Amino acid sequence: xxxxxxxxxxxxxxxxxxxxxxxxxxxxxxxxxxxxxxxxxxxxxxxxxxxxxxxxxxxxxxxxxxxxxxxxxxxxxxxxxxxxxxxxxxxxxxxxxxxxxxxxxxxxxxxxxxxxxxxxxxxxxxxxxxxxxxxxxxxxxxxxxxxxxxxxxxxxxxxxxxxxxxxxx
Amino acid sequence: xxxxxxxxxxxxxxxxxxxxxxxxxxxxxxxxxxxxxxxxxxxxxxxxxxxxxxxxxxxxxxxxxxxxxxxxxxxxxxxxxxxxxxxxxxxxxxxxxxxxxxxxxxxxxxxxxxxxxxxxxxxxxxxxxxxxxxxxxxxxxxxxxxxxxxxxxxxxxxxxxxxxxxxxxxxxxxxxxxxxxxxxxxxxxxxxxxxxxxxxxxxxxxxxxxxxxxxxxxxxxxxxxxxxxxxxxxxxxxxxxxxxxxxxxxxxxxxxxxxxxxxxxxxxxxxxxxxxxxxxxxxxxxxxxxxxxxxxxxxxxxxxxxxxxxxxxxxxxxxxxxxxxxxxxxxxxxxxxxxxxxxxxxxxxxxxxxxxxxxxxxxxxxxxxxxxxxxxxxxxxxxxxxxxxxxxxxxxxxxxxxxxxxxxxxxxxxxxxxxxxxxxxxxxxxxxxxxxxxxxxxxxxxxxxxxxxxxxxx
Numbered sequence: 167x168x169x170x171x172x173x174x175x176x177x178x179x180x181x182x183x184x185x186x187x188x189x190x191x192x193x194x195x196x197x198x199x200x201x202x203x204x205x206x207x208x209x210x211x212x213x214x215x216x217x218x219x220x221x222x223x224x225x226x227x228x229x230x231x232x233x234x235x236x237x238x239x240x241x242x243x244x245x246x247x248x249x250x251x252x253x254x255x256x257x258x259x260x261x262x263x264x265x266x267x268x269x270x271x272x273x274x275x276x277x278x279x280x281x282x283x284x285x286x287x288x289x290x291x292x293x294x295x296x297x298x299x300x301x302x303x304x305x306x307x308x309x310x311x312x313x314x315x316x317x318x319x320x321x322x323x324x325x326x327x328x329x330x331x332x333x334x335x
Numbered sequence: 336x337x338x339x340x341x342x343x344x345x346x347x348x349x350x351x352x353x354x355x356x357x358x359x360x361x362x363x364x365x366x367x368x369x370x371x372x373x374x375x376x377x378x379x380x381x382x383x384x385x386x387x388x389x390x391x392x393x394x395x396x397x398x399x400x401x402x403x404x405x406x407x408x409x410x411x412x413x414x415x416x417x418x419x420x421x422x423x424x425x426x427x428x429x430x431x432x433x434x435x436x437x438x439x440x441x442x443x444x445x446x447x448x449x450x451x452x453x454x455x456x457x458x459x460x461x462x463x464x465x466x467x468x469x470x471x472x473x474x475x476x477x478x479x480x481x482x483x484x485x486x487x488x489x490x491x492x493x494x495x496x497x498x499x500x501x502x503x504x505x506x507x508x509x510x511x512x513x514x515x516x517x518x519x520x521x522x523x524x525x526x527x528x529x530x531x532x533x534x535x536x537x538x539x540x541x542x543x544x545x546x547x548x549x550x551x552x553x554x555x556x557x558x559x560x561x562x563x564x565x566x567x568x569x570x571x572x573x574x575x576x577x578x579x580x581x582x583x584x585x586x587x588x589x590x591x592x593x594x595x596x597x598x599x600x601x602x603x604x605x606x607x608x609x610x611x612x613x614x615x616x617x618x619x620x621x622x623x624x625x626x627x628x629x630x631x632x633x634x635x636x637x638x639x640x641x642x643x644x645x646x647x648x649x650x651x652x653x654x655x656x657x658x659x660x661x662x663x664x665x666x667x668x669x670x671x672x673x674x675x676x677x678x679x680x681x682x683x684x685x686x687x688x689x690x691x692x693x694x695x696x697x698x699x700x701x702x703x704x705x706x707x708x709x710x711x712x713x714x715x716x717x718x719x720x721x722x723x724x725x726x727x728x729x730x731x732x733x734x735x736x737x738x739x740x741x742x743x744x745x746x747x748x749x750x751x752x753x754x755x756x757x758x759x760x761x762x763x764x765x766x767x768x769x770x771x772x773x774x775x776x777x778x779x780x781x782x783x784x785x786x787x788x789x790x791x792x793x
Binding site: 198199200201202203204205207210212215217219220223237238241242244245249256259260262263265266267269270272273274276277280281283284285286287288289295297299300301302307 | 344471489496539559
């Protein structure tokens with residue numbers, strides 16, 4: 167049986183919390199809360215999400231450092247020119263470029279991590295969505311079997327939803 | 336401080352998106368004026384390329400002139416932007432909300448403009464690629480990583496890329512707000528740039544983490560970049576006044592001084608142009624001014640130590656340099672203006688609450704600081720080179736050529752053009768950040784007064 171996406175749009179935060187509580191009372195734990203601003207984690211009773219974002223900067227830093235070592239040591243080895251009897255590899259200079267390479271890698275991979283963990287980018291039509299969400303309304307989206315659509319719609323309406331959108335997934 | 340006005344989310348959207356959603360004549364006027372100045376600077380650059388660097392005022396031994404002075408100035412401006420934003424984010428300072436993006440965007444355009452300057456200075460701009468890009472373009476010779484002129488591009492590239500990514504990732508939720516309020520081609524552009532943002536809990540969670548994590552990562556880069564710029568000078572062991580161990584922290588704190596001042600100037604202009612009195616409030620200027628008092632005094636301490644240690648050596652060359660910086664014309668006049676505008680006038684003013692809370696006074700005092708800080712870079716660079724060195728056969732003075740003056744003016748127009756264009760297409764005040772502040776704000780009664788209190792998640 168095909169699933170349907172339902173989005174309840176609520177003007178007040180408390181109405182959205184009531185709807186979320188009713189969903190959980192009806193055995194639906196997996197729902198999505200859409201807001202215009204970050205609310206404290208668990209404000210709507212949604213499930214906490216796990217992530218591995220903190221791994222990304224470390225991977226990026228290692229890759230950046232490796233690339234910088236390759237460039238700095240490699241370029242000096244490629245054209246060996248002893249200057250003033252000093253060692254061929256100028257460590258203080260290498261340290262500076264390696265530092266920048268490490269930080270660049272860490273920042274770049276943090277961005278990649280944030281985009282990846284946020285499940286972005288999403289292409290195509292945004293479903294379900296309501297542009298009033300960026301005006302302060304709160305959306306609660308849930309994927310349910312077609313048979314449960316009416317029940318969920320009623321839950322949203324009982325919680326005083328300003329609108330209920332229905333779209334196929 | 337109870338200057339907040341109750342606003343709904345719809346009103347916040349309306350106010351903060353007004354520059355993005357409406358066409359205003361003044362935008363086109365500013366773009367036309369700045370564009371014309373940039374075009375004239377482009378013409379001056381073309382002339383310099385055709386004729387060679389002889390059209391610049393630089394000559395032996397003063398081989399670094401206005402363009403390098405301006406480079407250090409813009410790098411300095413760029414530094415405090417993200418520094419300010421990052422520190423305030425990490426400290427979760429409530430008053431950060433309207434200031435962070437303005438600071439970050441200022442960094443982006445100031446740093447991009449700064450990065451152009453060494454290229455403008457070289458005369459044969461295309462050859463800079465050979466000097467800095469890690470590739471053996473000819474005869475198997477690679478860039479010399481022992482040169483600060485390779486450290487500089489690597490640091491600036493890291494900082495500029497990091498800043499652009501930082502600005503973009505924190506802009507995505509606000510681009511989504513624009514996406515929901517536009518039609519036609521602009522809607523398509525914003526839809527693409529919003530990456531499919533919906534505002535679910537997971538996406539917000541990573542926005543918050545990104546703000547803090549990237550702030551923590553970009554702060555050490557900020558410190559490193561201006562340190563490396565200072566080493567452009569400090570590793571030159573033959574130039575009096577440059578070869579100082581204090582240069583790196585002195586440059587960093589100087590950058591913070593001029594950068595925070597430029598953020599204040601920018602915020603005052605935004606408040607006046609867009610009538611954002613409810614968002615950029617006197618309390619924000621007050622907090623920034625308090626910060627400036629600390630930063631300016633720390634910078635002044637480094638300045639005094641730099642000069643005092645110079646005099647303490649008692650070396651004739653060092654004394655002669657300090658005399659050139661402070662005693663000879665035009666150094667003495669520039670030094671007086673620099674000290675007056677950079678420290679002596681603004682600091683007593685910022686000790687007064689009325690001044691700190693006056694956007695107009697903060698605008699002028701912060702503008703003065705940057706006049707002073709531009710002159711500081713001039714005093715630091717030119718007299719040091721103009722003095723006779725032990726291994727040079729020539730010494731003399733420096734006078735900027737009209738081409739150099741045009742390029743400097745063009746750089747200001749370029750940064751202004753960038754800022755104005757950004758403000759036209761993207762919200763310069765983070766909408767979701769302002770809304771978050773409102774959502775978490777409660778009024779509590781203490782004694783006989785109601786005061787706004789903001790709570791936050793641990």
